Amino acid sequence: MRWLPPSRKRSASLAMDSELLEAEEIYREHILDLYKHPHNSGKLSSYSFRRRELNPVCGDQIELFVRMDDNKIAEAAFIGHGCAISQASASLLTDFIKGKSVDELKQITRENILSMLGIALGPVRMKCALLALKTLLKGIEDYEAGN
Amino acid sequence: MMTLQQLNLRRDFPLLQQQSNGKPLIYLDSASTTQKPASVIQAMSNYYLTMNANIHRGVYRLSQDATAAYEEAHRNVAGFINAGFEEVIFTKSATESLNLLAYTLTKGMLQGEEIVLTQMEHHSNLVPWQQLAKERGLVVKYIRLTPDFRLDMQHAKEMITKRTKVVSVCHMSNVLGTINPITELASLAHAQGAVLVVDGAQGMPHLPVDVKALGCDFYAASGHKMLGPTGIGILYGKKALLEKLPPFLYGGDMIREVSYADSTFNDLPWKFEAGTPNIAEAIGLAAAIDYLRSIGMEQVQQHEMMLTEYALAKLGEMPGVRIIGPATAEQRSGVISFAVDGIHTHDVATVLDSEGIAVRGGHHCAMPLMELLGLAGTTRASFSVYNTQEEVDALVAAIQKAQRIFGYGQ
Structure with missing residues (x-):
């Protein structure tokens, strides 16, 4: 087997490989793309709150940095490591929350996260998908307690 | 063959x-948990179908049958690892066996005395010692690994000293698969007057275990990792040492005589088995051991x-x-x-x-x-x-x- 460097886009022929269909239900193109090229990756030097959470079962970690401006999210970023699902959902969530108010953030549900990911998940992997949201909600609690 | x-x-x-x-x-x-042969499942359901009763209590036939089957399971496990009948205690898990040892062995230790573990331990052979050490002012030290993921025995020699009272190591690492040199570690521990505890959760399912030949003082194992049911753990201890240790859990069956003012405790192994034990699970474990014996x-x-x-x-x-x-x-x-x-x-x-x-x-x-x-x-x-x-x-x-x-x- 020849060892190839990771490619940004998988070849079109791969998608037609029927053997891959089942696992592809979860590992769709956009999820893998976010895993390899996350959005809003990094720390913020100035932030209103930061919060780190981990999933003790698998060791997935997310540290979220949020800067508020005029009671709205001006900027959000994260660092972390973990599976494709946990890291992709952190990318999607940090995109989604920009410009939203704290009250709007509190309305985000697990269904919102799943529809952002666009995949169905079992109970164990659901924890991976919801880690970023859990981190955000805990961060908001800290933020409000500090105000 | x-x-x-x-x-x-x-x-x-x-x-x-x-x-x-x-x-x-x-x-x-x-390594997480094994599947169970039909004979184990049948032995457990047979217990509930034909002899369910509390043990060491009733004089009626059912209770006598249950008691005999439970004690036979003890005898079976003891024979399997070359231990005496009084030297095998049933717990709910290898974790409970290790907690029992951590609580009772650290009870008499003096501030500053040492417990030596290894860098490859499972949480169940690390957290109990670490937390009791914090509570009782003891020191926990870790034997290093070599670059090829084995125990650094030179470092073990340096770590195990006159201040060491307990050395506790896994028989086989649940992450690395490494099998540790137990007899050598037993010699190092004994030379300094320390006891050697072996976490055999990954040892007993995979290797022939003879506690006398290994030279360890205590050996903990788990039923469900060796084709048996969940809810049953094994603790082997040398009789003379178990006799000296205080009980871990108090309650029924572990006592000899109780008054409002004080209590005396039962003989081994029952001194360490408070409350109604997991009878069906013990019987299931015995069936698992019979299965393993039949293979060898x-x-x-x-x-x-x-x-x-x-x-x-x-x-x-x-x-x-x-x-x-x-x-x-x-x-x-x-x-x-x-x-x-x-x-x-x-x-x-x-x-x-x-x-x-x-x-x-x-x-x-x-x-x-x-x-x-x-x-x-x-x-x-x-x-x-x-x-x-x-x-x-x-x-x-x-x-x-x-x-x-x-x-x-x-």
């Missing part, structure tokens, strides 16, 4: 007959060694796959951790699951070891008597599939 592969023991395990994701189930997570532990070890050698060779030649543990089968057994470059362990496990293969991904309850190795986790394949070389081939093919999905390799 037929090999285990030829014997096709898989037939004895009802659960392994099922399909997973439309494919034959390939169960490679026996040497055969079990040989079979797993064959699979380990085969898997190490196959995985070892895969690009992008790193084995986290000794690279050769010498002094190691059928627990194989690996990392696949660029793919998180949970994602590897999910793709493998889609192929009907059950493996464990994560930190394996050894977070300090993961930190030391600089890994968030590993993917782990582990074997038991029912696994085959063909299943290892399927594992390799499924890892290649994961690499293709994530855009590595072809």
Whole structure:
């Protein structure tokens, strides 16, 4: 087997490989793309709150940095490591929350996260998908307690 | 002699007959828990169907039958590891066995005295000692690993000193598969007047265990990792030492005489078995041991060694796959951790699951070891008597599939 460097886009022929269909239900193109090229990756030097959470079962970690401006999210970023699902959902969530108010953030549900990911998940992997949201909600609690 | 592969023991395990994701189930997570042969399931249901009663209580026939079966299970386990009847205590798990030891052995220790563990311990042989040390002002030290994932015995000699009262090590690492030199560690501990505790959760299912030959003072093991049910653990202790230790749990069955002012305690092993024990589980464990006896532990070890050698060779030649543990089968057994470059362990496990293969991904309850190795986790394949070389081939093919999905390799 020849060892190839990771490619940004998988070849079109791969998608037609029927053997891959089942696992592809979860590992769709956009999820893998976010895993390899996350959005809003990094720390913020100035932030209103930061919060780190981990999933003790698998060791997935997310540290979220949020800067508020005029009671709205001006900027959000994260660092972390973990599976494709946990890291992709952190990318999607940090995109989604920009410009939203704290009250709007509190309305985000697990269904919102799943529809952002666009995949169905079992109970164990659901924890991976919801880690970023859990981190955000805990961060908001800290933020409000500090105000 | 037929090999285990030829014997096709898989037939004895009802659960392994099922399909997973439309494919034959390939169960490679026996280090977490093993599947159960039909004989174990039957023994447990037979207990509930024909002799359920509390033990050591009633004089009626049922209670006598249950008591006899429970005590026979004790005798069976004791014989299996070459221990005396009074030296084997049933607990709910290997974790409880280790907690029992951590509480009772540290009780008489003086501030500043030392407990020596290794860097490869499972949380169950680390957290109890660590937390009691904090409470009682004791010092916990760790024996280092060598670069090839074995115990650094030179460092062990330096760590075990006159201040050491307890040395506690795993027989076999649940992450690395490394088998530790127990007799050598026993000599080092005894030379300094310390006791040696062995966490045998991964030892007893895979290796012939003779506690006298090993020279350890205590040995903890788990029923469900050796073809038996959950809810039953084993604690072996040398009789003279168990007699000196205070009870761990108080309650019924562990007492001799009770007044409002004070109590005296029962003889061994019952002194350490407070309350109604897990009777059906003890009987199930005995059936599991009968099953293992019928194969022979040497055969079990040989079979797993064959699979380990085969898997190490196959995985070892895969690009992008790193084995986290000794690279050769010498002094190691059928627990194989690996990392696949660029793919998180949970994602590897999910793709493998889609192929009907059950493996464990994560930190394996050894977070300090993961930190030391600089890994968030590993993917782990582990074997038991029912696994085959063909299943290892399927594992390799499924890892290649994961690499293709994530855009590595072809």
